[in-house]
Amino acid sequence: MxxxxxxxxxxxxxxxxxxxxxxxxxxxxxxxxxxxxxxxxxxxxxxxxxTKDDLVAALVVDHVTRLVDLANDLVGAEDAGAAVLEFLSFAARQRQLLDIPFLAHVSDEVAARKQGELERAITALVDHAREQGALRPDVTGIDVMRLMCVPNEIMRNLPDAQPDLWERYLAIVFDGLRPEGAHPLPHPPAA
Amino acid sequence: MxxxxxxxxxxxxxxxxxxxxxxxxxxxxxxxxxxxxxxxxxxxxxxxxxTKDDLVAALVVDHVTRLVDLANDLVGAEDAGAAVLEFLSFAARQRQLLDIPFLAHVSDEVAARKQGELERAITALVDHAREQGALRPDVTGIDVMRLMCVPNEIMRNLPDAQPDLWERYLAIVFDGLRPEGAHPLPHPPAA
Amino acid sequence: MxxxxxxxxxxxxxxxxxxxxxxxxxxxxxxxxxxxxxxxxxxxxxxxxxTKDDLVAALVVDHVTRLVDLANDLVGAEDAGAAVLEFLSFAARQRQLLDIPFLAHVSDEVAARKQGELERAITALVDHAREQGALRPDVTGIDVMRLMCVPNEIMRNLPDAQPDLWERYLAIVFDGLRPEGAHPLPHPPAA
Amino acid sequence: MxxxxxxxxxxxxxxxxxxxxxxxxxxxxxxxxxxxxxxxxxxxxxxxxxTKDDLVAALVVDHVTRLVDLANDLVGAEDAGAAVLEFLSFAARQRQLLDIPFLAHVSDEVAARKQGELERAITALVDHAREQGALRPDVTGIDVMRLMCVPNEIMRNLPDAQPDLWERYLAIVFDGLRPEGAHPLPHPPAA
DNA sequence: GATGAATGAGCATTCATTCAT
DNA sequence: AATGAATGAATGCTCATTCAT
Structure with a gap:
């Protein structure tokens, strides 16, 4: 049947x-x-x-896979800075549960592997952009990964806001990633 | 006992x-x-x-009160930009649950009033800093309030990180708030 | 299972x-x-x-439905006085919680409707019996409804009594409903 | 102090x-x-x-004591039938928790003794009334004790009723206790 | 003697998970 | 393979009871 x-x-x-x-x-x-x-x-x-956790893990894997695919697509772009911005915009548009809490608490092996992939893909993207002078010299892919969810988290806290408001906060964060006027960062990003 | x-x-x-x-x-x-x-x-x-909600509300009130007090103390500071940074650093050091989800979901009257106070206090601080040229011209107190929790949220996702790592991400966000190299922001912050 | x-x-x-x-x-x-x-x-x-209330309501509905059905069956009986007695005997045999407290406190809509039905059915039965001279002229269906639970309540207070003892108290109450030797009742029954 | x-x-x-x-x-x-x-x-x-039960027991004792005292006062009255009716009216006016559920469930020794007293006092009263022909020949003090709470229980189920409505139901029950038109009762009242 | 803070048993209710059909 | 009924662990909350002051 x-x-x-x-x-x-x-x-x-x-x-x-x-x-x-x-x-x-x-x-x-x-x-x-x-x-x-x-x-x-x-x-x-x-x-x-x-298990419910398995469902959540699958969701995370799905989502991260989409991000990895996009990052890989963008890695050869001419304007690597624009590519990073596009990547972050895409991430912000996916309202889904891309909380890092999930990325962190999901103990699924496959999910963990996928996150490794994502880290490598973003790092490649970010490295290019940094080398092109589009990002500040002391920022890494890990940093970008950690900041990736900021617009989403802000939006989650503002259920009644206009749907595109995240662009405002991504703009601020991204300005913080630019080389212009950047003050040296404390601490290494660590693993 | x-x-x-x-x-x-x-x-x-x-x-x-x-x-x-x-x-x-x-x-x-x-x-x-x-x-x-x-x-x-x-x-x-x-x-x-x-009620559990009462406990959460009390926590929020406590926390917000501390923030309001600090903001009020700092509002007359010479270097308003440094004052905003100090305020954000203090906020980040309080590991407590200062998620805006809380600020938002707590229906307690007193908590709501306190949040209004906080908004006004931060706005005053930010207005000074903007007028002094320490912050970008298009940023508001509400924006800062919304970004205030970013370091905390990142740290919550990284339970094993070194305790001061938040400084790195506050630095990035704060660089995004500076006037140097700022790209105009889309959308008004709205209420 | x-x-x-x-x-x-x-x-x-x-x-x-x-x-x-x-x-x-x-x-x-x-x-x-x-x-x-x-x-x-x-x-x-x-x-x-x-909800526990739903369970109680279902119980009440079940019970009241049984009573309504019986009352409707009995409404055409030749000897309406005997019919009322049979009805009250049936009610007394149902040990269930037919307390009016329940009938009253259960806020369920369906239960409320059922109680209305019961009131109408009992009233019809009682009216016939009164017209036939089997009940005192000043008694109403509402009165009978209110007295319906007396045998049950007495039995509930006597857990070790012989199971048919209720018949004794129903007999007394029913004698109080007969026309012979009835002294006029004070107060209207009200709604 | x-x-x-x-x-x-x-x-x-x-x-x-x-x-x-x-x-x-x-x-x-x-x-x-x-x-x-x-x-x-x-x-x-x-x-x-x-213990909370002790408080309830004390309340019961208090209440029963009042009833015993009244019954003893009334036991020599000329019109013993009127005396029984007065006793039952007094009992009905005490809205307190004179539920038999209490009388029954309270395991307090003193309360039990008091109930014995009450039974004896009511029995004396009822015996006189029966002998005077004011009550049906087959009714006992125990029966009256068990019926004593009926008006209270009906009122408890009708919180919004006019405060004197109990008189109506006491009248019906009392008519059931009269000799006129009494049908012989089934079962002995038992202990 | 009086007080009210602390305590834990008990209850209604929710929900992930299992399993017979 | 899909379904939804059954289950019990977990949770917020109430309240009788104890006890330090």
Whole structure:
């Protein structure tokens, strides 16, 4: 009755339902809400993701994968500074739960590996931009990764704000990453 | 076990236990964990704060009060730019849960009033700094309020980082607030 | 442990377990006691009745429905006086919690509607009996409704009494409803 | 500072506060509400009544004592039937928690003894009335004791009714106790 | 003797997870 | 493979009771 293809479709259905639900109501939203939003039974969620944490991890992997792909696409761009800005804008537009809390608390191996990939991809991007003089000399990919979520977190705290307001705060942060008027940074970024 | 006089001390005990617990494990940490950390019974928490929300609100009020007081102290400073930086450094050092999510979700009246005070105090500070040319011309107190939590949020995601790492990210954000090399900001900050 | 079909049975199981438990220990009996008596988990109670109040309301509706049905069956009886007595006997045999406190405090809409039905049905029954001269001229359906629980309440206070003792007290009350030797009643019954 | 007399006064204060509180909000009202109503500390309640049950028992004893005293006063009355009616009216006017549930569930020895006294006093009263032909020949003091609370229980279920409505239901019950038109009662009243 | 702070058992309710169908 | 019923651990909160002052 249900083909392999249906299973794949359901998995996607669940992932996007979960992304919406968690973005809207936080990760504490019950699994049942995700199931309802997907039009599926609660049991089906657990068939695909044995644990709620697994579902969250899959979401993170999905999201990080998209970011890695974009970063890799952008890594050869002429204007590396613009590329970094585009990357950060893309990240900000994904309202999903790209909190680093997640990146951090999700213990999933695959997720961890993906984060490593992301770190390398962003670092490449940032290194280019720094070398081109588009970013301050003392900033690293890790720094950018850590600042990546700032617009999202601000927006999460302002549920009624106009949807593009994040651009304002990304602009400020990005100005802080530029070489003009940069004051030397304390501490190394560490691992 | 505790005398009448210790009741006051217990309230403080509870507030700081709650601050630690919530900073470490998020607001979803159970009241029982707060009680255990304070070395008190669960019921005692509810004697002092009839509701979990009341406890959170008290925490917010406490914290915001400290920030308002500092902002008011700093408002007359010669170097207003340095004053803003000092204010942000102080805010970052308070590891407590000064998430805007809290500031926003706490429905307590007193807390709301305190937040209004904070907004006014920061705005005064920022206005001075802007007028002195220490901050970019298009930044407002509200913007600073929203960016105030960035170092804390980054640190929360990095539980094993060296304790002063926040200085690095505050430095970047603050460079973004300076007038040198500032690119005009999109959107008004709105209320 | 239970099939889809047993879910219906479980609802009944829970209702009768609750009826017994509440009749025996009062409505303040914990839900866990109801669950235990039904041989089910505490969570299962909440699956079927989202709230303790919902469970109580369902019980009331069930009970009142049975009474309404009987009253409607009896309304055409030849001997309306005997019909009223039969009705009251049936009500007394249902040990359940047909306290008016419940009828009153249950805020459930459906329950309220059912009580209206009951009042109308009893009133019809009583009106007939009064017209036939089987009841005193100054008694109403509302009065009978209010006296309906007397035997139950007496029995609840006498847990060790012989199970049919209620008949004695119903007999006394019913004699008080007869026209013979009736002294005029003070106050109207009011709504 | 506090004399023996104050202690006695406080005991009375507490008893009447408890009577009011429990009559108004049910026996589940917290001890703290009783203390507040009495204008005393919670601890003081427990000094006088080591247990909430003790307080309730004391209330019952108080109440039953009043009833016993009245019954004894009335036992020599000319019109014994009128005396029984007066006794029942007095009982109905005491809105307090004279539920038999209490009489039954209170395990206090003194309370039990007092109930024995009450039973004997009522029985004497009822015996006289029966002998005078004012009550049906098959009714006993125990029956009257059990029916004594009916008006109270009906009123408890009708919080908004006019305060004298109980007279209507006492009248019905009392008519049921009269010899006119009495149908023989089933079952002995038992102990 | 009086007070109110502290305590923990008890209760309603939610939700991740398991499993029979 | 999908479903939703059953389950119990966890949580916020209330309240009788104890006890230091």
């Amino acid at each position: 249900s083909s392999r293809a249906d299973a794949v479709r359901n998995r996607e259905l669940l992932l996007s339902a979960a992304a919406e639900e968690f973005a809207e109501n936080g990760v504490d939203a019950p699994i049942s809400a995700v199931a309802r939003r997907a039009g599926l039974g609660k049991g089906t969620v657990f068939r695909h993701f044995p | 505790s005398s009448r006089a210790d009741a006051v001390r217990n309230r403080e005990l509870l507030l700081s236990a709650a601050a630690e617990e919530f900073a470490e494990n998020g607001v979803d940490a159970p009241i029982s964990a707060v009680a255990r950390r304070a070395g008190l019974g669960k019921g005692t928490v509810f004697r002092h704060f009839p | 239970s099939s889809r079909a047993d879910a219906v049975r479980n609802r009944e199981l829970l209702l009768s377990a609750a009826a017994e438990e509440f009749a025996e220990n009062g409505v303040d009996a914990p839900i866990s006691a109801v669950a235990r008596r039904a041989g089910l988990g505490k969570g299962t109670v909440f699956r079927h009745f989202p | 506090s004399s023996r007399a104050d202690a006695v006064r406080n005991r009375e204060l507490l008893l009447s506060a408890a009577a009011e509180e429990f009559a108004e909000n049910g026996v589940d009202a917290p001890i703290s509400a009783v203390a507040r109503r009495a204008g005393l500390g919670k601890g003081t309640v427990f000094r006088h009544f080591p």
